[in-house]
Amino acid sequence: MILQALTLTLKLAVTVSVILLVAGVPLACWLAFSPRRWKFFVEALVSLPIVLPPTVLGFYLLVALGPLSPIGRWYQTLSGHALAFTFGGLVIGSVLYSLPFAVQPMATSFAAVDGRLLQASALLGASRWRTFWRILLPLGLPGVLTGFVLSFAHTLGEFGVVLMIGGNIPGATRTISILIFDQVETLDYAAANRTALLLLVLCFALLTVLYALRRRAVWGLWSWK
Amino acid sequence: MSAAEMRGPGPELLVAIRKSFSANRAANQSFLLDVEFSVAPGFTILFGPSGSGKTTLLDCIAGLRRADSGRIAIAGDLLFDANAAANLPAHRRRVGYLLQFLALFPHMTVEQNVQYGLHGLAKQERERRSQEILESFRIAALSRRRPAELSGGERQRVALARTLVLRPRALLLDEPLTALDSKVKSQIVDDLRAWNENQRIPILYVTHQREEGFALGERVLAMNSGKIVAQGSAHDVLQRPALETVAQLTGFENVLVCSFVAAHPEQGTMTCRAAESHVELEIPLSRIDQSRPLRVGIRAGDILLASAAPQGLSARNILPGTLVNLRQQDVMLQAIVNCGVKLEVHITPAARDALQLQEGSQVWLVVKTYSCQVWQGSGQNSR
Numbered sequence: 192m193i194l195q196a197l198t199l200t201l202k203l204a205v206t207v208s209v210i211l212l213v214a215g216v217p218l219a220c221w222l223a224f225s226p227r228r229w230k231f232f233v234e235a236l237v238s239l240p241i242v243l244p245p246t247v248l249g250f251y252l253l254v255a256l257g258p259l260s261p262i263g264r265w266y267q268t269l270s271g272h273a274l275a276f277t278f279g280g281l282v283i284g285s286v287l288y289s290l291p292f293a294v295q296p297m298a299t300s301f302a303a304v305d306g307r308l309l310q311a312s313a314l315l316g317a318s319r320w321r322t323f324w325r326i327l328l329p330l331g332l333p334g335v336l337t338g339f340v341l342s343f344a345h346t347l348g349e350f351g352v353v354l355m356i357g358g359n360i361p362g363a364t365r366t367i368s369i370l371i372f373d374q375v376e377t378l379d380y381a382a383a384n385r386t387a388l389l390l391l392v393l394c395f396a397l398l399t400v401l402y403a404l405r406r407r408a409v410w411g412l413w414s415w416k
Numbered sequence: 417m418s419a420a421e422m423r424g425p426g427p428e429l430l431v432a433i434r435k436s437f438s439a440n441r442a443a444n445q446s447f448l449l450d451v452e453f454s455v456a457p458g459f460t461i462l463f464g465p466s467g468s469g470k471t472t473l474l475d476c477i478a479g480l481r482r483a484d485s486g487r488i489a490i491a492g493d494l495l496f497d498a499n500a501a502a503n504l505p506a507h508r509r510r511v512g513y514l515l516q517f518l519a520l521f522p523h524m525t526v527e528q529n530v531q532y533g534l535h536g537l538a539k540q541e542r543e544r545r546s547q548e549i550l551e552s553f554r555i556a557a558l559s560r561r562r563p564a565e566l567s568g569g570e571r572q573r574v575a576l577a578r579t580l581v582l583r584p585r586a587l588l589l590d591e592p593l594t595a596l597d598s599k600v601k602s603q604i605v606d607d608l609r610a611w612n613e614n615q616r617i618p619i620l621y622v623t624h625q626r627e628e629g630f631a632l633g634e635r636v637l638a639m640n641s642g643k644i645v646a647q648g649s650a651h652d653v654l655q656r657p658a659l660e661t662v663a664q665l666t667g668f669e670n671v672l673v674c675s676f677v678a679a680h681p682e683q684g685t686m687t688c689r690a691a692e693s694h695v696e697l698e699i700p701l702s703r704i705d706q707s708r709p710l711r712v713g714i715r716a717g718d719i720l721l722a723s724a725a726p727q728g729l730s731a732r733n734i735l736p737g738t739l740v741n742l743r744q745q746d747v748m749l750q751a752i753v754n755c756g757v758k759l760e761v762h763i764t765p766a767a768r769d770a771l772q773l774q775e776g777s778q779v780w781l782v783v784k785t786y787s788c789q790v791w792q793g794s795g796q797n798s799r
Binding site: 307308310311312313314315316317318321324325326329330 | 480505506507508510511512514515517519521523532533535578579582687723
C-alpha cells in the first residue's frame with residue numbers, strides 16, 4: 192500500500208516538476224525582463240498559491256474541472272471521463288499549486304544576471320535566443336535548479352489540493368500525504384508513523400542535496416564545454 | 417550631407433544624430449545630444465567630462481540605444497537612419513563596443529569567450545581565428561583560464577580579442593583602460609595599434625583623462641553637454657584650447673580672470689593682474705583686446721612649490737603664499753595655496769615629506785611664463 196502511494200507520489204512530483212521546468216523558465220524570463228506595466232498583475236497571480244489556503248484553490252479547481260464548467264465538459268466529451276478525481280486532474284492542480292515555488296527562484300536568479308553581460312552578448316552578434324541558451328540559462332542555473340527541486344519537493348508534500356480534487360482513490364489519486372491522513376483516520380498510528388517518516392526523510396534528503404549542490408561553485412559544475 | 421560624401425573613400429564612421437538624454441537621473445536633468453562628426457581609420461579620442469553624453473553617444477552608435485533623429489553609417493552602409501526608418505539591431509551592426517565593465521562571461525574560459533561571436537563558422541576556422549587573435553594580444557597561454565583567474569590587464573586583452581576576432585567595421589572603447597597602470601596600458605595600446613595596421617578601422621576611444629588623450633590620439637573630439645565643442649589634432653585640442661570649456665575639461669585646474677597691465681613686445685611677454693588681487697603674472701604676449709578681461713589657465717602640475725624664497729630661476733612668476741589645504745588625490749597631493757588668489761598645485765607625497773609641508777606653511781609658487789595659457793572670451797575659433 193505504501194509502495195503504491197509512494198510510486199504515485201513520485202510519478203506526480205516528477206510530472207509536475209518537469210512541466211513547471213518547461214513552463215516556468217519562459218514565464219520567469221518574462222517576469223524578470225518584461226517592461227510591461229501590468230507585470231505586477233501576473234506576479235501577484237503567480238504568487239497567489241503561497242497565501243491561499245489549498246482548499247480554496249482545490250475547490251475552484253474542482254468546480255472548473257468538473258462537469259459544471261465548460262472546460263470540464265469539453266474534456267469529458269474528448270476523453271469520455273471527467274478530470275476531477277483522476278491523475279490528470281491532480282497534475283493540473285499541483286502545477287498551479289507549486290507554480291510560485293518554481294517560478295520565483297527562477298525569476299530572481301534571471302533578474303540577478305548582470306544585464307551588461309546580455310548587452311555584451313548582443314554586441315558580439317548573438318541573437319536573443321543564443322543569449323538565452325549560452326548566457327542567461329547557464330548563469331541562472333542555480334535558480335532554475337532550485338525552482339525545479341522545490342516544485343518537486345512541494346508536490347511530494349502536498350495535501351489540501353490533492354484531497355479536494357483527487358479524493359482518495361488507491362493507485363489513482365492516493366498520494367503519500369493522503370495515505371497518512373487515511374491511516375490516522377483509521378487510528379493505525381504505527382502505519383501512519385512509517386509513512387510519515389518516509390516522507391520526512393525523503394524531503395530532508397532532497398533539500399540536503401539541493402543546498403549541497405548550491406554551495407559548490409556553480410560554473411565548475413555546469414560550464415558549457 | 418550629400419550621398420557622395422556618405423560613400424567617401426575608406427571605412428569612415430559617420431555620425432550625425434540628436435538624442436535627448438538624462439545625465440543625472442536623480443536631478444531629472446535632461447540634455448540634448450547633438451553631434452555631427454566623422455571618424456577616420458585609426459585612433460580618435462572622444463574626450464569630455466562625465467555626464468557629457470559620451471556613453472550615450474557610443475550606445476547609439478552600437479545600437480544599444482536609439483537616437484531620436486539623424487543617421488549613422490560606416491563606409492557608406494547605413495546603420496541607422498531616422499528618416500528611412502532604418503535601424504539595424506546591435507547584433508547585426510558589426511560595431512565592436514568594449515564596455516567599461518568588460519563583461520567577460522564568467523562561466524566560460526578565455527577561449528570560449530573569444531570564440532563566442534564566431535558560432536556561425538566551421539570549427540576549424542573558428543579555432544584558427546581565435547588562435548590568431550589570442551596570439552596578437554599575447555594571451556594564447558591563458559586560453560583555458562576563466563575570467564576570475566585573470567589580472568586586470570589580461571581581462572582587458574581578452575575583452576579586446578573577443579571583440580576584434582569578429583573583424584568589426586569600427587571599434588568603440590568606453591574608458592576601458594582607466595583602471596590599468598600606464599605601463600600595462602601602453603603595451604595594450606601598442607598591440608591594438610599593431611592589429612589595426614592591417615585592419616584600418618576607425619577606433620573611437622572615450623576617456624576623461626587628458627594624459628590618455630595625448631598618448632593615444634591622432635585626432636581628438638572634445639565633448640561637453642552633449643555637443644562636440646572642439647576637434648582637431650591632440651595637440652591643438654588638448655594643449656592649445658580655443659574654448660574655455662575645453663580648457664576646463666582638458667585639465668586647467670586654475671583659471672584666473674585677469675586684466676591687462678602692460679605689454680613687453682621685446683620680450684614676447686605681457687603682464688596681467690588677477691581680478692580682485694594684487695597678483696601680477698607675466699604671460700606670453702598674445703593678441704587680445706586690452707580693454708577686456710582675459711583668462712589665464714595654469715595646470716596644477718605645471719606649478720613648482722618651494723618652501724623657501726627661490727633664487728636664480730628663469731621663471732618670471734614667483735608668488736609667495738600660504739598653504740591652506742593639502743589633500744590626497746589618488747597617488748598625488750592636491751595643495752591649495754593662497755597667494756592673494758587661490759591656486760591648486762599638485763605635488764608628490766615625497767615632496768611633502770621633504771619640504772615638511774603642512775597647512776599654514778609659508779610657500780612660494782613658481783610659474784613659468786609659457787605655462788600660462790591665455791585666451792579671451794569664449795566662442796572664438798571654436799573649430
